[in-house]
Amino acid sequence: xxxxxxxxxxxxxxxxxxxxxxxxxxxxxLDDMAVSDRSVVDGRIDVALTVExxxxxxxxxxxxxxxxxxxxxxxxxxxxGPMTLDFHEIFExxxxxxxxxxxxxxxxxxxxxxxxxxxxSLPLAPVCGDDCVGPxxxxxxxxxxxxxxxVKDDRWAALDGLHFDE
Numbered sequence: 001x002x003x004x005x006x007x008x009x010x011x012x013x014x015x016x017x018x019x020x021x022x023x024x025x026x027x028x029x030l031d032d033m034a035v036s037d038r039s040v041v042d043g044r045i046d047v048a049l050t051v052e053x054x055x056x057x058x059x060x061x062x063x064x065x066x067x068x069x070x071x072x073x074x075x076x077x078x079x080x081g082p083m084t085l086d087f088h089e090i091f092e093x094x095x096x097x098x099x100x101x102x103x104x105x106x107x108x109x110x111x112x113x114x115x116x117x118x119x120x121s122l123p124l125a126p127v128c129g130d131d132c133v134g135p136x137x138x139x140x141x142x143x144x145x146x147x148x149x150x151v152k153d154d155r156w157a158a159l160d161g162l163h164f165d166e
Contacts, residue, residue, distance in 0.1 A: 003027045007047065007110040009060075011103065014053040024049045024060075030115055038122040041067040041080065045118055049087060049110070057092035057103060064114055068121075072128040079128045085121050089113050 004026050014020045026047050033043040049062035065084045072079050090100045091108045101113055 003029055005029060007114065009051055009108050009110060010106065011051070011053070011058055011108055012106045014051065014058065015106070016053075018053050018055055021050055021052045024051055024062075024110075028111065028114060030111070033115070033118065035119055035122060038068070038070045040083065040118050040122070041069050045114060047110070047114060051108070054090075057090060057100070058108055059088070059090050060108070060110060060113075061086075061088040063087060064117060066118060068123060070123050070126055072132060073125040074127055074132045074134045077128055079126050081123065081126065083118065083121055085117055087114070087117060 007026055007028055009024060014022060028045045028047060030043040033040040045064055045066045047064050049060050051058060051060045064087050067080055068083045069078050069080050091103050092100045093103050095102045
């Protein structure tokens with residue numbers, strides 16, 4: 001499997017006959033694979049796709065995978081986890097904004113599509129383990145949190161004396 005910085009597929013042969021397929025397998029090493037403190041480790045994404053000619057253009061489907069690194073929502077230690085995504089995108093000569101991707105000079109550039117899918121799949125709030133108690137267990141022991149009394153709104157004070165019989 002080749003290691004690439006961009007993944008562009010020539011589709012001249014595919015477009016000659018609807019239903020023609022081509023397997024694409026590669027490892028992408030992409031820069032800027034982070035959103036805030038969440039990232040794809042080393043920007044490495046493994047790609048295993050089938051590119052197929054359809055009447056309207058080209059469809060690319062398969063799997064992309066990698067390793068994500070996200071801080072634990074309790075203790076803020078880094079949590080590494082697997083990322084495996086089902087991938088299904090359509091490419092057209094005249095793409096529909098936000099729905100399909102462009103075909104340029106009889107080629108499709110899979111790089112921005114894969115980058116977007118990987119970044120959107122980063123976990124939002126993982127925990128490093130079910131037993132994680134946070135950054136300072138002595139200072140914040142489990143069960144020591146007391147819920148604050150609700151703040152009363154003086155505009156409703158006239159109703160405090162109102163009682164209903166059941």
